[in-house]
Amino acid sequence: MALADLHQPSVDAKRQGCGLRRIRERLDDDDRAWLARVLAADSGETNRAIADTLTRAGYTIGHQVIQRHRSGVCSCKHLED
Numbered sequence: 122m123a124l125a126d127l128h129q130p131s132v133d134a135k136r137q138g139c140g141l142r143r144i145r146e147r148l149d150d151d152d153r154a155w156l157a158r159v160l161a162a163d164s165g166e167t168n169r170a171i172a173d174t175l176t177r178a179g180y181t182i183g184h185q186v187i188q189r190h191r192s193g194v195c196s197c198k199h200l201e202d
């Protein structure tokens with residue numbers, strides 16, 4: 122396959138936000154509320170525990186992606202919430 126077909130343009134990634142945001146958009150209201158709760162800075166939940174749960178549910182994600190999202194340095198920082 123040509124590289125041009127494989128390449129995911131950076132501008133698209135910026136528009137869609139990071140992997141965590143793209144997962145969130147696929148969740149139903151209950152799961153989205155749960156995710157917001159565990160992502161809260163004072164929840165005490167670790168990035169790894171959250172990533173493990175999402176991955177078990179079929180939303181494969183690395184804990185580094187969650188860490189970046191929580192730190193506000195991911196590609197969704199430019200997007201409105």
Ligand SMILES: [Zn+2]
Pocket residue numbers: 138139140141142189190195196197198
């Ligand atoms: Zn993000």
